[in-house]
Amino acid sequence: MDLDRADPKGLVRESYAIEGITPGECRSVFLDWALSLAAGVEPAEAMRVLLVRYGEGAPGHPMTAVLRAGLTGAAPPRRRGGRAGRVSQ
Numbered sequence: 001m002d003l004d005r006a007d008p009k010g011l012v013r014e015s016y017a018i019e020g021i022t023p024g025e026c027r028s029v030f031l032d033w034a035l036s037l038a039a040g041v042e043p044a045e046a047m048r049v050l051l052v053r054y055g056e057g058a059p060g061h062p063m064t065a066v067l068r069a070g071l072t073g074a075a076p077p078r079r080r081g082g083r084a085g086r087v088s089q
Contacts, residue, residue: 003053006046009036015063016054023062030066047071 007013011033015026034043047067055064 001041001045001049003049005038005041006049006053007033008038009033011036012050012054012063012067016058016061021062023065026062026066029063030070044071 009032011029015021015029018025021029037043037046047070051064051067051071055061055067058064
């Protein structure tokens with residue numbers, strides 16, 4: 001995958017250029033980035049491309065941590081809410 005498809009608006013590139021960007025701001029940029037991906041682009045593949053391009057040169061950058069976290073699967077839900085959480089199965 002080429003860099004233009006992995007970061008179509010250059011949001012991740014710009015986040016690495018912002019001095020003093022916080023982890024919270026990086027998460028916000030990440031959400032905007034994810035919503036801007038074209039249909040058919042695999043987000044995990046795009047994140048790997050971005051980590052190779054930007055993350056290897058900035059291992060301590062908060063965006064690198066956000067991209068790495070995005071590659072790990074989400075934890076399964078621990079509790080169901082509502083009636084299903086109160087009634088044993």
